[in-house]
Amino acid sequence: RIVRAANHGAVSMWRSCFGPWTSAPSALQIRSMAQDEVLIALAWAETEGWEPGLADITPFTAPDPSAFMGAWLRGRLVACISVVRYDEHFAFVGFYIVDPQYRGQGYGMALWTAAMERAGCRRVGLDGVVSMAAAYEKSGFTAEFRTLRQCGQVPHNADEVLKEPSRLTIRPYEPGHTTALVAFEAQNNLFPAERRSFLEAWCGGTGSTCVLAFHDGELRGYGVIRPTVSRSFKIGPLFAMDINAAQA
Numbered sequence: 001r002i003v004r005a006a007n008h009g010a011v012s013m014w015r016s017c018f019g020p021w022t023s024a025p026s027a028l029q030i031r032s033m034a035q036d037e038v039l040i041a042l043a044w045a046e047t048e049g050w051e052p053g054l055a056d057i058t059p060f061t062a063p064d065p066s067a068f069m070g071a072w073l074r075g076r077l078v079a080c081i082s083v084v085r086y087d088e089h090f091a092f093v094g095f096y097i098v099d100p101q102y103r104g105q106g107y108g109m110a111l112w113t114a115a116m117e118r119a120g121c122r123r124v125g126l127d128g129v130v131s132m133a134a135a136y137e138k139s140g141f142t143a144e145f146r147t148l149r150q151c152g153q154v155p156h157n158a159d160e161v162l163k164e165p166s167r168l169t170i171r172p173y174e175p176g177h178t179t180a181l182v183a184f185e186a187q188n189n190l191f192p193a194e195r196r197s198f199l200e201a202w203c204g205g206t207g208s209t210c211v212l213a214f215h216d217g218e219l220r221g222y223g224v225i226r227p228t229v230s231r232s233f234k235i236g237p238l239f240a241m242d243i244n245a246a247q248a
Contacts, residue, residue: 012125012126012127012143012144012145012146012147014123014124014125014141014142014144027073027074028071028072028073028078028107028110029071029072029073030069030070030071030072030110030111030114031069031070031072032066032068032069032070033068033069033070033080035057035061037068037070037077038057038068038080039057040077040080041068041070041080041082041095041097042056042057042229043229044080044097044099045095045097045229046229046230048097051228051229051230051232051234052095052228052229053205053207053208053226053227053228053229053234054206054207054226054227054228054229055205055206055207055208055226056226058201058205059198059201059202059205060082060084060094060198062197062198062200062201063084063085063086063195063197063198064083064084064085064086067082067083067084067085068080068081068082068095069081069082069083069111069114069115069118070111071107071108071110071111071114073102073107077099078098078099078101078102078107079096079097079098079099079102079107079108079110079111080095080096080097080111081093081094081095081096081097081111081112081115082094082095082096083115083118083119084198085118085119085122086192086193086194086195086198087193087194088122089122089123089192089193090122090123090124090125090192090193091118091119091120091122091123091124091125092124092125092126093115093119093124093125093126094126094127096108096111096112096115096126096128098111112139116139123192124141125192126141127147130146151232167215167244168213168214168215168220168244168245168248169213169214169215170211170212170213170214170248171211171212171214172209172210172211172212173203173204173210173211173212173222175200175204177203177212178196178199178200178203180212180219181199181203181212181219181222182194182195182196182199183219184219184222184239185199185239188239188241190237190239202224203222203224205226207226207227208224208225208226208227209224209225209226210222210223210224211223213240213245213248215245220240220241220242220244220245221238221239221240221241221242221245221246221248222237222238222239222240223235223237223238223239223240224236224237224238
């Protein structure tokens with residue numbers, strides 16, 4: 001099995017409210033995407049080498065059913081983006097892709113403009129490729145940190161190499177664990193908003209495996225691994241209070 005984690009050569013960025021925005025070209029139709037249309041965005045993401053998960057649509061639309069937006073030119077999808085509004089204060093942008101045939105013609109910027117309007121005055125986060133960081137900065141974003149991808153074959157003796165510490169109890173995710181996950185993320189400032197519906201879909205999604213590490217009934221960490229469109233596996237998130245919980 002191939003296991004991949006995080007994003008290769010990416011930078012996480014944030015911005016606050018600003019505007020106004022310019023209008024889209026008159027020939028361009030911008031609207032929310034239906035689920036079958038989002039499958040096109042997943043295929044584009046695979047082509048870009050992003051390796052989205054097989055069941056990624058459901059978690060991202062759980063907190064915001066209209067999160068995926070597209071731009072159509074005379075009936076043809078030419079660009080896509082997602083703007084997940086987790087609450088009244090925070091949104092996250094992703095899946096920003098323009099069909100290579102239509103790049104450099106203003107269609108992507110028109111969709112970007114509509115996406116920022118949808119985000120409104122929320123704080124907005126995104127993971128972008130390093131080469132685009134300067135462009136995002138022009139839209140008011142500032143870089144926070146870099147993320148790197150680690151990939152490789154899982155050794156056959158992985159269970160022997162990473163032995164479970166005896167003081168920890170490892171449990172598979174169940175819906176009843178969601179409240180503990182929400183509290184764990186809030187107490188440790190792991191995400192800028194509560195994302196209960198996302199976590200339920202992400203941790204319990206088709207093909208995904210989520211495990212939680214407990215010590216004396218206290219949640220010490222959790223991790224998720226999910227299959228991708230290329231039939232590899234991706235780990236994330238993996239949050240732990242210490243190295244023992246991380247290894248477990």
